[in-house]
Amino acid sequence: MITLHHLDQSRSFRILWLLEEIKQPYELKKYYRDPTTHLAPEALKTIHPLGKSPVIEWNGKAIIESGAIIELLIQKLAPQLAPDINDSDYADYLQWIHFSESSAMVPYLLKIFNSIESQHGTKLVFLENYAQVEFDKVFSFLNDYLENKKYFVANRLTGADFMMGFALNSLIYKLNQAENYPHIKSYVDGLTMLASWRNTVEIENSLNLK
Incomplete structure (x- = not known):
């Protein structure tokens, strides 16, 4: 099961959208920005030292960076969402x-x-x-x-x-x-x-x- 650590108003939208598109089961853990600083809460640092979102936990590993997560999920779970590596596209x-x-x-x-x-x-x-x-x-x-x-x-x-x-x-x-x-x-x-x-x-x- 993939766990998405999802911060409101963040790039994590990309990962949530992808999971919804490919209908992949996932657990959503919600985090909210500080109303004064607009920064992510300290609780995210318990998942990854940078304390930023998106983060997914998958197969015992915490993975950051939305581009890396998108590429990994597509390679493993939804290859139809990428051209073949030998394709000109x-x-x-x-x-x-x-x-x-x-x-x-x-x-x-x-x-x-x-x-x-x-x-x-x-x-x-x-x-x-x-x-x-x-x-x-x-x-x-x-x-x-x-x-x-x-x-x-x-x-x-x-x-x-x-x-x-x-x-x-x-x-x-x-x-x-x-x-x-x-x-x-x-x-x-x-x-x-x-x-x-x-x-x-x-x-x-x-x-x-x-």
């Missing part, structure tokens, strides 16, 4: 899985952090311009790539969508960027129609009714 698949946490998440988080600092009166010199340039470059590239595409790779749902979908949904609906990136919005809205996505949102919403 496999390189694209790996590229997008890793793009999410490297190229996309950095400008996304900088945008959020800069906004918080500015609201508290911090004068930003280098970071504001750097973050905006990277933000525009990365998400304009993604918007162009997703024109007339339902999924990232091979015209079907793959692990790349589980990684990228979470980040892009946050871009559109947390940063309110729908008007600036219409093709990303169309892609995200397609994902939200999937039964597994809706089930995951319903689970998340029920957790927030603690």
